[in-house]
Amino acid sequence: MEEQTQPELASPEVQKRIRDSFDRQGLMGHLGAYLSVIAPGRVHILLPSRPEVTQQHGYFHAGATSAIADSAGGYAGFTLFPENTSVLTVEYKINLLAPAEGEHLEAIGTVLRSGRTLTVCQLEVFGVQGSRRTLVAAGQQTLICIDPRPER
Amino acid sequence: MEEQTQPELASPEVQKRIRDSFDRQGLMGHLGAYLSVIAPGRVHILLPSRPEVTQQHGYFHAGATSAIADSAGGYAGFTLFPENTSVLTVEYKINLLAPAEGEHLEAIGTVLRSGRTLTVCQLEVFGVQGSRRTLVAAGQQTLICIDPRPER
């Protein structure tokens, strides 16, 4: 679904804007998640396996899987937003396709359609064990671009 | 939407089954979430406010909001499942309706339709500040009931 060409990276300004925002998300740090790719319209977030992010069977919790998927999509949209705007998630839907296991999860958010007000992203999460990647969740998300004084 | 009558509680056996499973969810403990009501077909989970569960503007992160909503729905379904079965989330959809703020969040999962294989739940999350309750998220979830050797 994703072309395996070398990813074009976002500009340094955009990368800094995304990283600064990510660093203010207490939840991402608390889960141990971090940004791995920031391309225009596409962002990857990694989440290493640890007991703090599991559900009752020892797999990654759907809530952790969803949290990084939601953030990856939100920041994918944010890479395309004008300066001095903010991004909010309006809604998302996610299917948990397979037990989420592996050394880490990789969430990829990709912009499907970018509008002035609303942006729609595709969400994918892979379980990664060595060289093996399994699609463990897939979803779709709607974002809204807001000006500095949040109203919607 | 929810009738404000005194909640009928689930049997001690069912309550124990839910609490034991919840306690094995590393993520719930790591976020600081806990079970508050376990009724037949309805479960409430509370999440106190703290920096570890925020997004970049200081509100509760959509991922944390969703995580407790997903768990509340999953356990609401689980209260109605036969003994010796497990519950898995097939998918859910959630709308973030308002900034998620307050002393704590209260997620309520309520079974809409319970089937032999599939169960559908309504998800609601309220931001609670003193006596003020605001609906901050609403969603819908599909669960699957699986026998001890997980297959689907």
Added chain:
Amino acid sequence: MEEQTQPELASPEVQKRIRDSFDRQGLMGHLGAYLSVIAPGRVHILLPSRPEVTQQHGYFHAGATSAIADSAGGYAGFTLFPENTSVLTVEYKINLLAPAEGEHLEAIGTVLRSGRTLTVCQLEVFGVQGSRRTLVAAGQQTLICIDPRPER
């Protein structure tokens, strides 16, 4: 879920606005659907059973069920919009809970949260046979309020 008090009806102006718009929806007439209740923030649409709206097993087709649910939600939101605006569906999610059968379907759209730009509705569809009503579908929908020159 719905309070069984006598429904407060929308003003004649709003009712007319909704009926005029509905009459311009070629699909609703083609399916044989019609408006039955227009209350502030809540609209009901009925769809009588006939072969033209079935799927391969003779039940109402999920597409017909969804079409009236989507319209009921859209018009529920529209009852609360300012004059001279339009309504567009951003997205919706629907669970088909039971075989959709009966003399007719009744779709009910109810506003959960009304905002300046975005409105979120709950969608319910009942199969009605005599005095028996069965919830056959439930969903959630996001609408956008647009000014006369559509942009989003």
Added chain:
Amino acid sequence: MEEQTQPELASPEVQKRIRDSFDRQGLMGHLGAYLSVIAPGRVHILLPSRPEVTQQHGYFHAGATSAIADSAGGYAGFTLFPENTSVLTVEYKINLLAPAEGEHLEAIGTVLRSGRTLTVCQLEVFGVQGSRRTLVAAGQQTLICIDPRPER
């Protein structure tokens, strides 16, 4: 998203099974929709423009767009199901991305994950005008495979 190689077609038996089922869907014929491609795990349905499938602004109605998307996904899953089983839509979510216009719509359902009980499909709908194709809707769907005596 879809590789532009020549599509491998489904076996004649599977094609016949899909066409027979489609022909029993009163709604598809009533809308004027027809099957165009039946490949393993992927089905395309076309819907020509006509007043009977419009909403109030003259575009294709979201209900018509969704109906063909739902059927395309359902039959995409059905191509991979064992003989003598049936397919039911559990739920789907769809974003309406742009005004749905053109000479016809093309809905493409593609299996993302096929399981013994549940199958998840990606849904895409394009507005086609001459050689111009615009993605007008995108969604995700969950299907269930049932044995001849429907239970779920």
